[in-house]
Amino acid sequence: MSSGATRKHTALPKAQILIEALPWLVRHNGKTVVIKFGGNAMIDEDLKAAFAKDVVFLHHAGLKPVVVHGGGPQISAALDQHGIVSEFKAGLRVTTEDAMDVVRMVLAGQVQRELVGLLNQHGPLAVGLTGEDAHTITATKHQPEIDGELVDIGRVGEITAIDTGAIEALLADGRIPVVSSIARSQDDGHVYNVNADTAAAALAAALDAETLMVLTDVEGLYEDWPHSDEVISRLTATELERLLPDLSSGMVPKMEGCLHAVRNGVTTARVIDGRVQHSILLEIFTDEGIGTMVVPDEHEGEAV
Numbered sequence: 001m002s003s004g005a006t007r008k009h010t011a012l013p014k015a016q017i018l019i020e021a022l023p024w025l026v027r028h029n030g031k032t033v034v035i036k037f038g039g040n041a042m043i044d045e046d047l048k049a050a051f052a053k054d055v056v057f058l059h060h061a062g063l064k065p066v067v068v069h070g071g072g073p074q075i076s077a078a079l080d081q082h083g084i085v086s087e088f089k090a091g092l093r094v095t096t097e098d099a100m101d102v103v104r105m106v107l108a109g110q111v112q113r114e115l116v117g118l119l120n121q122h123g124p125l126a127v128g129l130t131g132e133d134a135h136t137i138t139a140t141k142h143q144p145e146i147d148g149e150l151v152d153i154g155r156v157g158e159i160t161a162i163d164t165g166a167i168e169a170l171l172a173d174g175r176i177p178v179v180s181s182i183a184r185s186q187d188d189g190h191v192y193n194v195n196a197d198t199a200a201a202a203l204a205a206a207l208d209a210e211t212l213m214v215l216t217d218v219e220g221l222y223e224d225w226p227h228s229d230e231v232i233s234r235l236t237a238t239e240l241e242r243l244l245p246d247l248s249s250g251m252v253p254k255m256e257g258c259l260h261a262v263r264n265g266v267t268t269a270r271v272i273d274g275r276v277q278h279s280i281l282l283e284i285f286t287d288e289g290i291g292t293m294v295v296p297d298e299h300e301g302e303a304v
């Protein structure tokens with residue numbers, strides 16, 4: 001049996017860890033953080049549960065987390081079951097009308113429900129919605145330019161407007177919004193498939209969020225991918241803009257999204273490793289942030 005003095009002594013390091021978080025708690029109090037949880041980081045059950053705990057922790061620590069989720073691998077698996085081949089052009093899924101039904105079913109009916117369920121194990125907190133709800137995300141048909149030609153990739157949307165009303169009402173009510181990246185169409189009565197990184201960045205900018213955090217399945221933006229695993233730890237908007245033409249595949253919408261966010265009022269945009277448990281807490285409450293941080297140009301040289 002341990003004495004009172006010993007118990008106090010062994011508990012001391014815990015108190016120190018808590019008190020070290022004080023400056024960050026003060027700095028982030030009341031601030032909105034948009035967290036994009038990528039489909040690739042969502043494959044492991046323990047990671048999903050740890051993610052949910054981190055988000056609930058942020059909520060109770062006085063921040064306002066908004067979750068935007070992906071589901072690329074989950075959509076591809078479901079399309080496969082339906083005998084629909086997955087094809088990507090310019091990093092975006094070619095989405096036929098039939099594929100759109102599957103995308104919507106998987107994102108809104110499966111992935112979002114699962115995240116809402118995990119978050120709500122900690123209390124009546126999470127409310128799921130898609131960009132269709134209350135006109136949260138409106139889009140028009142996106143036609144990427146490939147080799148100088150506009151290409152038809154089906155029901156893929158380009159965001160034209162964000163209405164933050166529903167999300168802000170949920171935040172004001174002490175809830176955690178969980179948003180699926182599906183948009184209402186401004187042209188017809190249908191819906192569009194939107195890349196989840198792009199949706200998260202647009203929401204972060206429209207919500208005037210302090211931070212956009214993109215969780216993925218790599219450590220951050222590699223300097224010379226796939227030849228080296230040297231992570232770029234900090235980039236200004238202008239430095240990122242110069243790098244964009246050389247980026248490939250999944251990193252393109254992420255880094256374009258980070259650039260859009262910091263050019264539109266978000267203080268920092270970060271790409272971090274969703275495979276590391278509690279990476280969100282490391283980013284928000286310590287100096288030992290991991291991954292890649294993008295800052296606006298005017299913050300160059302300042303401590304963020």
Ligand SMILES: Nc1ncnc2c1ncn2[C@@H]1O[C@H](COP(=O)(O)OP(=O)(O)O)[C@@H](O)[C@H]1O
Nearest residue numbers: 038039040216217218220221222225248250251
């Ligand atoms: N410069 C780069 N640095 C890191 N990853 C890169 C880079 N260029 C391309 N990638 C690829 O981007 C992937 C992440 O994007 P993606 O597969 O769309 O993930 P998510 O499901 O999280 O959105 C990485 O797993 C890696 O294969």
Ligand SMILES: CC(=O)N[C@@H](CCC(=O)OP(=O)(O)O)C(=O)O
Nearest residue numbers: 039070071072092093194195196
């Ligand atoms: C247009 C487009 O490509 N939409 C994506 C939406 C999901 C997504 O972005 O998921 P991740 O974040 O896991 O990649 C798709 O259909 O895969």
